Amino acid sequence: MALLVHLLACGFGLGSWVAVNGLWVELPLIVNTLPEAWELPSYLTVIIQLANLGPLLVTLMHKLCPGRLKEHIVIYFILSNGVLACILLAFFWDRTTVVAGALHSTAFFIITFFLSLVDCTSSVTFLPFMMQLPAKYVTTFFIGEGLSGFIPGVVALAQGVGIAKCVNSSQTAGNHTGEDMWTIHTEYLPPNFSPRVFFFFLAAMTCISLAAFTALNRLPRTYELSTENLVPDTVASVSSGLDNPGAEKDGQDVKGQGEGLGQSRPLLGYRHSVYQLTFIYFLVVWVNSATNGLLPSVQTYSCMPYGNLAYHLSAALSSVANPLACTIAMFFQNRSLVFLGGLTVLGTGFGSYNMAMAALSPCPLLQGSAVGEMIIVLSWLFFTGTLTYVKVMVGVILRDRSHNALVWCGAAAQMGSLVGSLTMFPLVNVYQLFQSGDFCNTKCP
Incomplete structure (x- = not known):
């Protein structure tokens, strides 16, 4: 039975962020x-931020009508x-x-x-439900949560991508000479399977999560614990805060309510000066602004000139780096x-x-060379990995300080993500500061 519960907890965690990461x-x-x-990524960053309406409504329901909303x-x-x-997608x-x-x-x-509403709201509902089970099963849930970002990335790598090639085509000129005019156009080789198949795969993963939750919800009550044996507040979802910056705040609010009024457990009283706290919250705002708004909005302009591959x-390796950095942060904490400031500077350098x-x-450095392609892929990989580690560790520091510190962490993270998204949207879509190009017809010096 214990092995079965572990498998169910892991399967339940698969539904945490599979949809957004898959997109x-x-x-x-x-x-x-x-x-x-x-311009499509800049639209997505704003849409995902709007989807944080879900956790906001859940949190308000818990505040205004305690005990009415059932997770x-x-x-x-x-x-x-x-x-x-x-x-439908x-x-x-x-x-x-x-x-x-x-x-x-x-x-x-x-x-x-x-779809984003589903994933964002999961951050304030999945973990409070899992806290009814022993701590060892919550750890397994975190593994499944990490896999919700890892598996779509691996599947996307297996899917391949339409590698571009330049094809000469002829068309009859619109005159009476009947001469043919030769043009060059970009042609993409088909992937191993279509986006439709990929979206059905995401639906299957979400079905697994739903089935696992149904089974967990029907477990005998003997597998639930009393309030005093619940998971400590220092245990919290790591990867759920990656794409939904308000996850730490909202999740902690729900957990506090589950403990009963006036019975919150004391956290570790780490003391920081005003300057240290200012620096910590600056890291929260900046890291979330960069990873959730500024850079994702221009990833196409950064990478597409080097080719679709x-x-x-x-995109795929960054999705894999995300849960990998969370896993490292869970076992190797600094x-x-x-150190965190230096790591932020390093990640900002890659960004x-x-x-x-x-x-x-459409004419970046080293375009058309294998070295240029390798550098841009590695730069996105290390950008995501380093700043994700900083994001997780800052959350751990503030979580161990106090409940209010974690609430302000969530607010600062949400503000950073929103500012980053709203800053880039007009720059990309209104003022057209970033120029797209064609793989074959763009002439670069």
Whole structure:
């Protein structure tokens, strides 16, 4: 029975962030089809931020109507909604409509919002439910949560990507000479399987999570613990805070309410000066702004000039680096502010290189060379890995300080993500500061 519960807890964790992570790793394929093209990631960053309405509503319900909202009912609803959204995405992801005189991916955006709503809301419902079980099963749940980002990345690598090649084509000139004019156009080789199959795979993973939760919810009550044996507050979801910056705040609010009024357990009283706290919260704002808003909005401009393969690898490997950095942070913790500050500077350096290449699009440095492709992929990999580690460790520091510190951490993270997304959206979509190009027809000096 213990092994079965471990498997169920891991399967339940698969539904945490599988949808949002799956969308990001599939972008290299769908940007070549949808009308927004290279601007598509900037739309997604804003949509995901809007989806934080879900955890906000759950938190408000807990505050205003304590005891009225049942976590298991919400979980059933959001996982079922996630399965339906993935299936709808498989059929309608490429449907477009005319809005304000231009084609837009309205179906993709609407479904993506509901899909993001599922993943964002999971951060304030999954963990409170798992805290009814012994701590060893919560650890297994974290493993499944990490796999929710790792598995889509691996599947995307197996899917491959339409590698571009330049093809000569002829067409008869529009004159009376009948002469043929030769043009060069970009042609993408098909992937090993289509985006529709990939979205059905995401639906299957969400179904596994729903089935695992159903089984866990029907376990005998002997596998639940009393309040005094619940998981300590220092144990918290690590990877759930990666794509939903408000996860730490909201999740802690729910956990505190589950303990009863006036019975919150004392946390470790780590003391920091005002300057240290200011620095810590600055790290929270900056890291979340960079990883959830600024850089994801321009990843296409940063990678696509090197080819679709470079973009595909950078998106997939970054998705893998995310849970990997969380796992490292769980077992190898370094709370030194000097170390975390240095790591932030290093990650910012990688991010600055990525932003610079986006600004130089469609003619970045070392374009057309294997070295350039390798550097941009590694830069995105290390950018994601280093800043994810900082994000997790800062959350651990503030979680051990006090409950209020963690609440402010969530608020600062949400503010950073929102500012980053709203800053980049007009720069990309209104002022057109970043230029797209064609793999074959762009002439670079």
